[in-house]
Amino acid sequence: MLNIDCPWCGKRHETEFRYGGEAHIARPEDPAKLDDAEWAEFLFMRTNTKGYFAERWLHSHGCRRWFNVIRHTVTHEIVGSYKMGEKPPKLPKSAGGAK
């Protein structure tokens, strides 16, 4: 189980949160101008990162805020969390918690 650091409430147990998928996917400025393939690319296509990954979490049973977390998809190491609109924390130099 993960201990996730909510930027408002502090470290809480994973069961209080909902996962929100990959972070930093900007909605197209003018969706009407996209063709189906481009829209599908925005809507469905996500990177399948092995390593550090920026993802969204919702503190659904707490303050009900969305925020971002950098987590290593293999080791579950969490580098840090940051509010929407903030700059992500610096990644460690190593490939990430090799185990």
Added chain:
Amino acid sequence: MAETPWITPAAIAETFPEGLKELPPRAQVNLRGSVTDSAFTDAVKAGTGIALPDTPNKTAAGTDFKALWLSPDEWLLVGEGEAASLVQKLEAALSGQHVAVNDVSANRTIFELSGPHSHPALMKSSEFDFHPRVFAPGDCVQTLIAKSQAIVEQTGETAFHIYVRSSFSRYVGAWLAEALAEYSVAE
């Protein structure tokens, strides 16, 4: 007289051990607004005497009501007064502002857990750390109690108010009674 609906904790209240009881319904008002907007915080302070806490998971007392921090722009005002008059007062004081004031008194049932066994009973019901080193009187937290979403407010050294959704209240009441049961065995 109508039968007690099976879903309310009243139906099992007589099985509650010492240290657990359901509190009579209290006025609960949900308030939303920007804590950085002094027009908003000043009007709330003038109307209720409450300086809205902007530190997460803290409470603040006012004249008749207290405020529980729920999120960066949301508080739960709780008191024994009347919800309708508080809503009216706040709406008048905050008219024209970008705020939300809602009477949510029926939303949550409040349990009081108190006595020397309240800490261990709470600790085994939740994954949140209720140890006195991190959680003290005046703090509140939204977390899971027995897998049900709850607001827990510490009201004294060994006293807690637990706010749960009314539809979960009988389940949570029964759980807390069970959690306390092992401590009430005569020594």
